[in-house]
Amino acid sequence: MNSLMDTTDADNKSEFSANLNIFRQTEFFSGVSMDVMKLFAFLCKRQSYKPGDAIFLQDEDDQCAYYILSGAAKLVLKKDEKDYEIREYKAESYLGVLSLMAPMVKQFSLVATTDTTCIVMTRNAFAKIADQFPDTPLKIIRAIGQRIATAERKCVKEFESEKNEDIRNLLGISLI
């Protein structure tokens, strides 16, 4: 879509076109049509966080998926009153896509480590899109499935090459 006002000024793009550009390059949306992607870009909202702000909280179903647009955030697991930092997510990461499709309690907390902005999609908005284009969830589930399979292959490789017994119990997640 040619943007009448924005062609000369890249910083002055509407949030909608910026979102659309990001989604076009995302594996989760690789199967969906442009019309669907536009709706996604249209219905998303942005949220900003200061360092230390929780983006989502462990044990809560916040019904959202997140794309980190800028900044960084750490994934934290709270167990027996202790915080374990699992890893840090940088810009361009997706989190919580499954939450769009089904009630799902987040198993970890995500805490901003710098000034962070996320694009947020809600389950409710996703449901509206699925109402219009019923094959959307299926296409996204396919992408998720592939991602799980890829992750599993990586684990299997690690298990074979390093005989890392610690991960034995984790194997088989792609068979759910």
Add this chain to the structure above:
Amino acid sequence: MKTKTEKKFIPVVNRTLSSWIMDGNLKLQILLVVIILITVAIRVVPLEMQQRIVNEAINLRKIDLLVLYCGIYLLAVVAASLLKLIINLIQTRISEKVTAEMRKQLYHHILNIPLDFFRTTPPGTVVNSLLNELNIPGNYVGMAIAVPLINVVTLLAFAGYLIVLNPLLGVVSFALYPIMLYIIPMLQRRVNRDNKKRLNASRTLSSKIVESVSGIHEVQANGAFEIENNKFDRIVENLMGIRIKWTLYKYAIKIISNFFVNLGPFLIFIIGGYLAINGRLGLGALVAFLSAQEKLYDPWKELIEFYQVYQDGSINYYKTMGYFDVPIDTVLAAKDRAPYELEGSVHVDHVTLETTDGIRLLDNVSLDVAPGEQLALVGFSGSGKSSLALCIAQLYRYTSGHATLGGKEISELTKADITQNMGLVSQSPFIFEGTIRENLMYSYTALYGEICTLEGECAPELDGLVQVLQQSGLFVDVLRFGLNTILQVDEEEIVPVIIDMRKTFQQDYGEAIAEWVEFFDEKQFLSYASIAENIIFGAPVTDDFKNDRLMENQFFLNFLDDADLTRPLLTLGKEIAYQTVDILKNITLDRMFFEQTPIKPEEFDEYQEIVRVIKNKNLHQINQKQTRALLDLALRFSPGKHRIAALSEFMIHLILEGRFMFKERIKQKNDGAVSFFRNDQYIHSQTIFNNILFGIVKTTNPAAQEKINQFMIALLIGEDFLERMIEIGMNFNVGTKGNNLSGGQRQKLAIARTFLKSPAVMILDEATSALDNNSQKRIQSVLSRQWKGKSTLIAVVHRLDIVKDYDKIAFLKAGKIVEMGTYDELMAKKGYFYELAYGHN
């Protein structure tokens, strides 16, 4: 074991179509018959007058007779027309009354059909049945007496008159009708048959089209054009053949009908002519015969049409009623007693719930809950915990065993008994269009009647409403709705209070929130306000500066031109219209899709048309109406809210420049038309929240937003304005299906409405699943602290960390209770419950 208290009551779905004809319409139908008989009598008069005009007046050259007969003729025609109008009115009245009655009765029936039915019935089917399918049967009922009676009697009257006039010719005139009576239904059957074939073939064709469009990749990739073309061509040709036959039969009926009708005069001419020449028939009689032939055609046509309506009507009626012919297993209310007031004990004894396919959802389940006790049902999904709760709530019918509520068998209780003693909150509760208050009162009103909605003596007090809002946790949400209200003129009395609160708020919290809020500062652009609001930067005093009137305000339009704003705004409007139409062009419009664009759902078609027309035009080529529409759009655009377009720095600068110029102009030429934003004045276009802030929240940081809310609540408490705000908030409209509420808010509202009713037994079926942790824990603590001992609670629970306080926990697996006891007992047992609580790692 059902009580046989009702007298012979035939459910609407088992009524015959003909039973509607007299039901409740007896007087109208009798009146109709009387009017019809008069009409028919009057219809014969013109025939007689024709004869007399020719035989007496013309033959004897008597002007006075001519005038007299012509007068009578005219009178008869006018009277017949008037009576026909009255007949039609009565007929319509009967039709509509019966259709409405069928709809009402069927709707009442449908609401009582057991839940199972709706799992396989799409809402569309119900809608269609109630809206469309009953129209033709209704029409039939309206016609059922009038049409056959008037037409048959007319035919007979004509026949009688003609036979009296001349027996031979009379018989000849009607000789053809028996033949038609035989041929036309025969043809009609063929039409019906081919019509069915045509429908089937059309369906095949459309699924073929759907198939090739969805598989177009494969077709093009394989170059399989010929294969697909051949398939398609064959179906089209088949359809063509069927359509030709169908159309031919339809025409055949018309042609044969016409042919016979036209054959009539031929017979009259040849036989009547012969008789007249021989002097055995007067010329007047011949004219009467000829004109009767013509007049016979109308009743005949109407009879044939009636025959078709009857056929279609019967098919529709019995199909529709048959579809909903599901036995209803509960009685609404007992006629001979008031609903029981039962104590809240629940006793379940060897209850089994088996589906028609023989799947046991519950298998021999037994348990006891004493009044005021709290029982949690846990287990994996599909274990039967919800089914058990719904059986106790009488929404499912257990197939064997016993379940009692306060000692009475649940399956034998009426709906009124259940409503009186039980409250159910389901996992995805349904919220109806209306205000929070109306929804909060839903269960209460259903129980105590509609008189108790607002002012009646039995209405709950505001304190009671506030209390259940607090218990359910909806209080803060309602407060928020109240704060987000744009005041109506009739609530003016709180304006000074709010301005006072604004001052306090600025003193107490002004600094703390400064970085998160865009204050109404003359030098600052408000990204969360519309461009019009940014330019005017005040509240309109005269109507012509109201947002929806700006496009008719020449002063304002001239100003836009002079401030060099018209062109850039038009460009912006065009961009917004283009983008919105592009994104939303192929979808069913839903309110949610319009949150990020200034176009309203009801305007979408209009803007779609504008976009189509101006697509390849430049701004100077579009007409005034389109210009205004685009300008209007741009003026309603608020960059913080509508993410569909962006404003450049240059544009923002231009708008701010414009703001000052506008103020100057108003002062010069139209002083007093706008009251500019001032710290000591209420801004009517803004919400109460923004009025207190004297600004608009700009941060998208949830933590910061939460902080501002907390400050606001602290302020309201300090100013003793909390309850008033709740009252305002309760007028918030929840939207269709409660769409303006989040999933969590809907659940909280459903819990609050059950609390308000305060039933002996509460059943919560995963009623807090959409709530965040804190809210769940809060409600749980309310349940165990404030409701224990007061209402019996049976809760299906999916999270185990909140079941500690329950008196009993039943663990279900594959429809059976495999463990039951207190939390500590079950944990000590290290069985299923322990496993589920700690996972298998």
